[in-house]
Amino acid sequence: MCRWLAYSGTPLLLDTVLYKPQHSLIDQSLHSRMGVETTNGDGFGVGWYTEDGRETPTPAIMCDVGPAWNNRNLHEIADHVRSGLFFAHIRASTGTAVQQSNCHPFRHGRWMWMHNGAIAGFHEMRRELCLLVDPVLFPDIGGTTDSEVMFYLALTYGLDDDPPAAVARMVGVVERVGREHGVEFPMQMTVAVTDGVRVWAFRYSSSGASRSLFYSSRVDSLRRLHPDKAFLRDVSEETRLVVSEPLGDLPGAWHEVPESTYGIVQPGADELLPFVPQPA
Amino acid sequence: MCRWLAYSGTPLLLDTVLYKPQHSLIDQSLHSRMGVETTNGDGFGVGWYTEDGRETPTPAIMCDVGPAWNNRNLHEIADHVRSGLFFAHIRASTGTAVQQSNCHPFRHGRWMWMHNGAIAGFHEMRRELCLLVDPVLFPDIGGTTDSEVMFYLALTYGLDDDPPAAVARMVGVVERVGREHGVEFPMQMTVAVTDGVRVWAFRYSSSGASRSLFYSSRVDSLRRLHPDKAFLRDVSEETRLVVSEPLGDLPGAWHEVPESTYGIVQPGADELLPFVPQPA
Amino acid sequence: MCRWLAYSGTPLLLDTVLYKPQHSLIDQSLHSRMGVETTNGDGFGVGWYTEDGRETPTPAIMCDVGPAWNNRNLHEIADHVRSGLFFAHIRASTGTAVQQSNCHPFRHGRWMWMHNGAIAGFHEMRRELCLLVDPVLFPDIGGTTDSEVMFYLALTYGLDDDPPAAVARMVGVVERVGREHGVEFPMQMTVAVTDGVRVWAFRYSSSGASRSLFYSSRVDSLRRLHPDKAFLRDVSEETRLVVSEPLGDLPGAWHEVPESTYGIVQPGADELLPFVPQPA
């Protein structure tokens, strides 16, 4: 499977989050504690938004097929690029090819999408799921992963208008098709998706035993707990991380996203809501 | 577009054909004379059969995403592997991603397939063509090129039983779908396909202006013309090359495959026959 | 050989200079007009400074071993990163390995260095030239090119204090060692070097027949010549490009750097001065 991280808040060097923490995402690429595999070395990607003065912000995405831990360019980017909203993903392939077009995050217009998990039986239902993608969107599918097909199904079902509803329909469709193929528990996912302003993060699996997902505590609470941490004084109260596994052991810093739940990271108060697939 | 080469005959080091000739395929990767592009640097592939004692011979395929001209591993393989039947291909992408799963030759079981050319309007008709692929074969499509979809359509239409008929149906279908999309001349192709014993090579385009394709003269004729060429004494009379462009300027060595024609390289006399797409 | 480009002036998206011009550096990677090779596909690099609030600005360097023309990450960076001082380089290897540690620009602290040309007979004098590098600097040599050894020799000879003098000594030493090895004309170079504030660009060869090098006209003159070019209104009068070959055909836009000459691009008036190797 994979590991991922979504950051939203005070713009900072990617390095601060990707490399500096004790159990950073880069460390997780070699030594994941909670993942299905300890090694996540089958490619990586990082996508970030900058204030570039364009009308519609489109994220930059840098990805490559080697491991994150020894990638020179990732280190350079992390050491020199600042962003207030970025995704990072390290991949452990479950069988599909190790190539850039299979690296997360995926992008469509202003949207980014990344996934940890798998659709059980995807090889057999790939054709049927691809057929359900809007024919206008179909030619833009660039790779061969289940994760990207999930993204294109969500786009098909109205991601632009209502992300939680679109994801609920996508999951509903995958579960229906899966069951038609005799797969009892087709969906296993933690997903993050953003339009450049808000981040939606989902934790769900058909079997009710989902991959791990955590979000960071409110910055004001953390400051009271850890008045000595300089880092916490430098970031705004709007700052939030959502991660496959905690980046360190700071007491009180991390909360597990409950099963069948999604969160919204947004200007103002963030939200945590139940996630229910929409039968389709 | 691309350049390719098919060799069938006396087993020899790949190097002899891939690197040694004056205007070898490796030279063509930098300095193509007859291609649409002088540079063919968007990946390459080589596939070869060996007598490995298996019941069904399956070719080995080595490919990579960088240019052929500076690839260390290709040079090593060419310098140490002997084969009596091999394909080599250098790619100039017409837009699809530069990744191993888009490198030719493609393989399915004992079959190999490579292509120079393009389906005009492929981006728009990709979905429709993919739908025509046998659903059992569909999940094995690994890349995103028109070339690979052509291969899977040919497999769908009976490549195993009658390669020329299967290719004729594939072209007929592409031309029908193309015209339904308002594309007057959808197909541009030179294709080589082999089952490990025979090689079929096709030159065809909807517009009647196909990419270049040549085959080498009979070895016995060449020996009479060039009694001084040691190379010609070392190879059997069954030896034949089919190439996008000649590997050198040896007088009498190369013949152009006529428009709308296919050839069969096989034990015994080779053949050259008219190619007519089968309306579908 | 290679092609390169140095930009200094109003911060802009790298894309504006790297991809947009008619005969951009990316176009030159496939279709160089003035280079020794038309194709420069053996790796590339881009290095840029940003106002990142650090005390000593260090450039970011992104490089890779494939061709620039099909590199996804280069395109992403160029489309999203702004800089007021950046270098870009496309490589045509003259024999040394195609690997990231041989890609230009090279970096040492705040310095960047890139080179087009070669030291004739470098293979034979590599050991002797390496020995002349300051032993403290020697372990930082990461690759195997003549270009990087030239950089380390210039660092050894005082690049930090007086770049033209350091480069003059470096060339003097290479010419002496070369002649001791029986090489009449050892040095062929156009070099750009920067400390993040000023750019020095050198054109020199032992034989007096140097690779091409051009600089852009003063922006105020160009505005008078081409009052309709919006691009020229958006950049400051301090803006300057130094390039291996012109990026387009705009009349009056480009001037050749004379033989045995170096230029300084700096705040205030730029300078053009004779370059004389210092015998060593």
Added chain:
Amino acid sequence: MCRWLAYSGTPLLLDTVLYKPQHSLIDQSLHSRMGVETTNGDGFGVGWYTEDGRETPTPAIMCDVGPAWNNRNLHEIADHVRSGLFFAHIRASTGTAVQQSNCHPFRHGRWMWMHNGAIAGFHEMRRELCLLVDPVLFPDIGGTTDSEVMFYLALTYGLDDDPPAAVARMVGVVERVGREHGVEFPMQMTVAVTDGVRVWAFRYSSSGASRSLFYSSRVDSLRRLHPDKAFLRDVSEETRLVVSEPLGDLPGAWHEVPESTYGIVQPGADELLPFVPQPA
């Protein structure tokens, strides 16, 4: 550090040894049990000799910078190439660049060399050790690892004539230079070297706590222990493996090479001898 494997015996598909065993070298690239790191994903290499009819056999070497476990080309080669003498190596970089020129095995003429371990303080003594390499050989050093410098020092000290003596002098020199730099225990190594006929394998460290090294039992003994193992009937009694860690749990199959010892795998009886660095 790294893991490696040397095979000498009945020619077989590389796959039989590289992928098939329960704890194969490919498995060790993700899940090493005895290595310093569980993951060995910083490049790999395989080198093999074939009966290619040349006067001096030179090995083919295929290597790449990604992990072995997901490399398509390695799998293809392993599945189609037969050899009676081959080396394979998976790398976990201790800091030097991940590039092909740093991948093992290294080759010089008919010789191959691979190493697991490190020279402590190598960064500081690299210049001094490089100076000790024969100036005629120096320009052929292609990478930046301690392992390759060790190989070139061994070549300098007579590898062609007496491999154990050359390696003993190499270690003696490294220990002297190390101690001059204040490093008490400079050398940590298991090394395999071959001329295409014999294989020498060394286990040594200055501290007397060397990395693991094992050799396989005599085939005739194994046959008596495991008369049911078909594999053992297919290989000659001359067949031998030397490995960083055992490829499986077959009782009686593996013996540890003692500290400060080297073995010779050769036609006729193999040998195990004490290894003593030669003070230099």
